Amino acid sequence: MSSYSVEEFAGNGALKDILDALTADGWDDVPTLKMMSAADMEGLKLTDAQRDALELRTYLHDRNLMQYADQLEESGKRLPELLSTTPGDLVSQYGMRRGHVARFVDRSSACGVILPSDLTLPARKRPGDADSDVSSFVSRISDPSDAHAGSLPGHRRRPSHESSNFRHFDSDGNKTDDGGDKAVPIKGIVANGDTPPRLCGLVQPKRVTNDVTPLSILEKIYVQKLVPEHKAGISPWVDGELKLPPPMKASELWARNTVLLLCVRRPGCVMCRAEAHRLYARKSIFDSLGIQLVAILNEQIDFEVKAFWPRYWGGMVLVDRNRDFFKALGGGQLLTDNLCTGFFFNSHARRNWKRATATGFDYNTTGEGTIKGGLYIVGPGKTGVAYQFIERSFGDWAPLEEVLSVCSNLQILKTKPQKKENLTIHQEEDSTTAWEESDV
Incomplete structure (x- = not known):
């Protein structure tokens, strides 16, 4: 391991x-x-x-x-x-x-x-x-x-935006030579992709929103820190238990720096563990780009947290008790599925499972595993959501080339002089019409 x-x-x-x-x-x-x-x-x-x-x-x-x-x-x-x-x-x-x-x-x-x-x-x-x-x-x-002599690649989904919005990385997360250093103003985007048919099309999957989550929705969310970023010699467990600080506003996470939020469906799931492990393997790249890595769980089970951190993920781990981030990914309501139609009748999910189990990682069935997760990249301050990925089928992974390219472009925009209006990610004016405050 x-x-x-x-x-x-x-x-x-x-x-x-x-x-x-x-x-x-x-x-x-x-x-x-x-x-x-x-x-x-x-x-x-x-x-x-x-x-x-x-x-x-x-x-x-x-x-x-x-x-x-x-x-x-x-x-x-x-x-x-x-x-x-x-x-x-x-x-x-x-x-x-x-x-x-x-x-x-x-x-x-x-x-x-x-x-x-x-x-x-x-x-x-x-x-x-x-x-x-x-x-x-x-x-x-x-x-x-x-002295003596001497990345499991992820799925390649086509984005719902023009590829010119990205600097160039390949599917393993390595930068290619044709991207240049020219910053391109970013429009908040949702990674696009058709939800695969199930049981020869007899079972219709649930509709997934293609709207970027408004920053105003995410700013209202409260989370609690379970464990900090892993460092040698640091243990968050006191007498075998986690001592949690008071809840904090999620907006504190991106107040000054860009943050990548990995919304984990279930930390004991082999597909979730494999995705977290693959992302954290690139921590040195994210650090160089000034991106903080944060995992968000939808429930707190102490022994599951201990098994997940830092073995599969060494970044900060938070708990979202009200599951507001997960509701936001679903357009205001939880995006759920069941094992029968969501896994056994879904060949795409079964391929995801096979890919993840090839890593040899341990896994279990403890905890809530039907609430789908995803990923957010949120720019600093009032910049907004730069990128949003939704787990349409169990075990979907955000494409590394898209994730790293968005982070790279945000870093360029931050370090090069820009007009004030270009530092805010442009979202559609009517993007909040489908949202009600009571939904999240």
């Missing part, structure tokens, strides 16, 4: 002793650690053993094979040497299952997330600016004897 717990990623190897120093210097989450380049390692004065450990654990994390990390690191072999080991030796010496051996030796089976060249990690220092505290700490605890 590839958990986003920093402690589990470091394990009991060479990274464990410098984890506190790395965290203090900004390398405080797994996606960011996996982005560390050779120049970053040089600036931090990591030993050869620490560099090899990071390379090995990054490779294993990408392939969901972290259960072998400590044992493989203990062998003292570098990743290239381990990859040249025969399958029989991997099984006999390291107890690797045969199915896992095939995944381990296949270098094309999984690809790490690539940070676009025009983005900079917040933790990354300019050449020569590496934190001396980290470097000295690494030097103090390092043993010279240690």
Whole structure:
């Protein structure tokens, strides 16, 4: 299992002793650690053993094979040497299952997330600016004897807007070269797509709104923080229970920065876990774009929260007790479905299930799972909803190329001088006519 717990990623190897120093210097989450380049390692004065450990654990994390990390690191072999080991030796010496051996030796089976060249990690220092505290700490605890030579793609829905509103990313969330840096004024959009027929068209799916949620509706919603953004050494559980702060206005989330809100249907669902894991894998890109990642649940079940965070999602997690965000996605009422017509009679949902279970993630059936979720990208202040994705079939994922392109365009608009009216996302004048305050 590839958990986003920093402690589990470091394990009991060479990274464990410098984890506190790395965290203090900004390398405080797994996606960011996996982005560390050779120049970053040089600036931090990591030993050869620490560099090899990071390379090995990054490779294993990408392939969901972290259960072998400590044992493989203990062998003292570098990743290239381990990859040249025969399958029989991997099984006999390291107890690797045969199915896992095939995944381990296949270098094309999984690809790490690539940070676009025009983005900079917040933790990354300019050449020569590496934190001396980290470097000295690494030097103090390092043993010279240690040195030795040496995205489940989502569905491709066609958006309901012109593609020129997007900078260019591919379906795995990697930036292409033909997007340029020209900012295009954004109009609030809803990811479009036909709801697939069910039972040969005999069962008609429920109508899904194609109207962008007015910001005035979202501003009235109250939420409670369940857990903060994951950092090493931080546990929100006190005596095994969550201690919640008072409810807060949701508008505080986007008061100053753009926020991505992932409305999770059920945190124990394998399709929801896979989507959350896929999005959080790009945290370093979202951080570079100034986007905060927040997950919203429609109910609080403490042990489900503990199983979900930070293993599948390391960002902040909130609870929306009145399910107002979920009502907003449904145009003022909850968008629900049942397992019979929504899953067993829906081939699209069954394909989503197959795609998610291929990750090997654990799952359960605890909690409310019939209320559909989705995703919002809300610009800072009064900017408004830039992007809205609705889970039309169980397990639908927002296309990464659309999500990252919208976030990128918002970042350009924020950093480049714009006329005041261009900083507000334009929505249709009659977009609130279908809404009643009592609906949300």
